Amino acid sequence: MNIILAFLAVLVAIIGWWLSxxxxxxxxxxxxxxPPMIAEASPVAPQKLGLGVFLAVIGGLFAMLGSAFVLQIDATPxxxxxxxxxxxxxxxxxxxSSLFLQFAVTAAKQGEAQLLNWSLAAGALSxxxxxxxxxxxxNMLTTSGYVLAGAPAASFFYLITGLHGLHILGGLVAMGAVWLRLARxxxxxEAQAAVALCALYWHALLLIWILLLALFTGWGNEFLALCRSVLR
Amino acid sequence: MGDIRHEANAELPPLEVPDVMPPHAHGWWAKYVFSQDAKYIAVQYACTALAIGLVALVLSWLMRLQLGFPGVFDFITPEAYYQFITMHGMIMVIYLLTAIFLGGFGNYLIPLMVGARDMVFPFVNMLSYWIYLLAVLVLVASFFVPGGPTGAGWTLYPPQAILSGTPGGQQAGIVLMLVSLILFIIGFTMGGLNYVVTVLQARTRGMTMMRLPLTIWGIFTATVMALLAFPALFVACVMMLFDRLLGTSFFMPMLVEMGEKLSYGGGSPIAFQHLFWFFGHPEVYIVALPAFGIVSDLIAVHARKNIFGYRMMVWAIVIIGALSFVVWAHHMYVSGMHPWFGYFFATTTLIIAVPTAIKVYNWVLTLWRGDIHLTLPMLFALAFIVTFVNGGLTGLFLGNVVVDVPLSDTMFVVAHFHMVMGVAPIMVIFGAIYHWYPKITGRMLNEAMGQVHFWVTFLGAYAIFFPMHYVGLVGVPRRYYELGEPAFISTPVGGLNAFISVAALIVGAAQILFLFNLGWSLRHGRDAGSNPWRATSLEWQTPDTPPRHGNWGESLPLVYRWAYDYSVPGAAEDFIAQNDPVTPEPPGGRL
Structure with a gap:
């Protein structure tokens, strides 16, 4: 449960800063x-704040999956x-794709419609x-014998990449909605804010993906082993 | 009064979100069914939660019939008994308590109490309700599939939850349960985003965080906790669904069933317990914090006194919320974990008693020399304090590893958590409904029916759960379908069990009177007026009762003070509304 606790510690720091x-x-x-409102200095758009909170929930979800993954390491060969x-x-x-979306944000900011369209298209395609x-x-893993119902490490790989993919798919749906609005x-x-939200979501999912890779490849294992020996 | 006075003619700060009227609904369906107005969504949430709660109530009757009069009712088979236990627990904790506090009271009170026109994302809010309803329908559907609902216990511990020995384990029951929970979490997340962002950004001018009524602090903190705790349940449900449907072994060790080796192997059942309780313990406070907040407001209003130690109350809510994430393993003392783990979790568990005790002291000190009106909301609030203290005290026993180990599997635990998590929050829900019903409908609930409801419920709950502690202490195990005459129980408890069951039937009947009252008063209740309790918080200051679409008419209210200016010396009345700009001079001048 170290991963989720570390994740929560980061959130507690953010919440503590806000509370202060x-x-x-x-x-x-x-x-x-x-009295003058406290937060008036930096009003964040509700949509952006909403996405931020949502990303915290998604972060919690994957931190939880990571924790479950690590819990299993102890339990099985x-x-x-x-x-x-x-x-x-x-x-x-x-x-x-994350970079393309960042281009799209810049293009939207500068008002270049064509560049915006191309960047969004490139982002969606990638x-x-x-x-x-x-x-x-x-498919490659399945054919080489690592099936879903096999060893827990393989099951975790399918489960976690699957959930990550579903979140990406959800992002694509949202991006499609932005695109439709842009076409009309x-x-x-005017689309800048919405495009920026898409880009933020993509960056976050990229970051989550990189952290998940660290888990799958075992990079994080030495560090985790250290944490476990401390707790033991 | 008024040590810091912000000038009345000073320039007003800007709103964080622009004051736009939420779009008007056209047509009956858009207005009453697929409504995006938080007030309608709140009523939809509450009605659905109460309806499914009624199902859980009937299930508890059936369980008590079996425990009180074993062998009399043929249709209650052991399988059915376990199904009743499971569904009763799950419905009460998730689909009633969580949904009504956050989806019901959260939706109704947040926009009104912070001075907003509606939630920030009304469409997502509407989706939240419909997904919740879908979750409830999937849950109800499990009663009608072959094999019936799951009988795995509300904690759904694997491996038994998905094996053939458990009712619904190899049939559709457990699948529907897990799918329903996943839907619930998705729906809740949509609502939760709304509650958080609305409290953070849609507060009207002058409504600083430290002027929010404690109800909002409780609901807000509970929502943040739920958003972080529910992913753990989500992950657990998805993984178990994989185990059940796709043959993975996340939670499944190598197993032999009826002499036959199953295809499972390599998983860890304890991992499920960690995930489940990482959600499960915060869940206790997800229900308790809104209750704490609401009860603070009920007591202040009906004792005509400002809440004692407002700052301390806010801090306590936040600290309880944070601490509740590091106590989960106290539900796992008997799972064979490392003794140092138990030591750590016993310590954190007992530390939570500190902020909780602060809250109890502050409620009592608010009552101290208050002008206590024994209205129905006040009666329920008092009943909550007493019950919560009772349940909390037995929590001290169970929080200690050495005491918990012998008690863990007895009825003592059942009595403990029903006092602290069942009866106590339900008292607050009743109190809150009696308190806010006049705002929601414009009519008062019938007082006579309310009095009968209160006294039967309050005394009846003690008739049920006090003896149950004793039944547990003499060693009666929980989860047993039938006791027989075991050698390890020295005192016969058959008579007590029958008494408890009769009390449970009577208390249940009183709830039906309450539901009748809700419907009857809608038409025949006394006209309430706009502010029957003469309360200060913003929801009572709306131009219309019940509040119309957009809540505030032409312009948003301005907030000049905190929510607890009761019995202010020198004031014309014994309360000053939050949006009242006039601050009275105290008799004898300012200090």
Missing amino acids: RQRLFSKPWLETGV WQLVPLPRLVWINTGVLLS TLAFLVGQITAW QPEPR
């Missing part, structure tokens, strides 16, 4: 009148799944390529 700005030591019973080389290519593809690549990687009202600057 809410004048928790003020005495509301002695104050009257309309553990053998990591040898990742096909394709997975690394997929990682590169996901990275590129994301689709990532998903197809992941499914191909599944081709004004790039």
